[in-house]
Amino acid sequence: MYNEAADNNDQPNNDFQCHHIFPDNARCGSPRMRDEQFCYYHHDSRRAVVRPHDRIRRRSTFSLFTPTDHDAIQESLGELLIRIAANDIDPRRAGLLLYCLQISSANLRTKQRAQQTQTPAGEAPVESPRNP
DSSP: OOOHHHHOOSSOOOTTBOOOBOTTSOBOOSBOOTTSSSOTTTOTTOOOOSOHHHHHHHTOOOOOOOOSSHHHHHHHHHHHHHHHHTTOSOHHHHHHHHHHHHHHHHHHHHHHHHHHHSOOTTOOOOOOOOOO
C-alpha cells in the first residue's frame, strides 16, 4: 500500500498544533492542550487578571533618596525591600533599581578612597621622622 502522508515529508504534522490564527494569517506554533483545539494561552478558559488595579498600583511612582552617601543608599534599600515584600513593585524594575544602588555604592566607595589618598590643598605631605 502506498501511504501518501508518509511520502510528503515537507509538511509538518499539525495535529498537535494550536488552531489560533493571528491577524497576519499566521498560525500559532504552540502545542494545543490535550483534547482541546487551542494552546493554554489561546484557550477561552484562561482567566483575565483578577484585579487589574493591582497591576497599575505596582507601576506606581515613588521616590528614593539620592544616593550621595551610604545612609541614603541604606534608606533606599529599605524602601525597595518593603515594596518587594509587599509585591508593590515589578520584579524587573526592582532589580534595575537594586543594580543602580549597587553601582552607586561602588562609586561612592571609590570616591571616598580617592579622597583619603589625596592630601589637602595647601598642606605639605607628612614625612616620617628620620633616625640619625
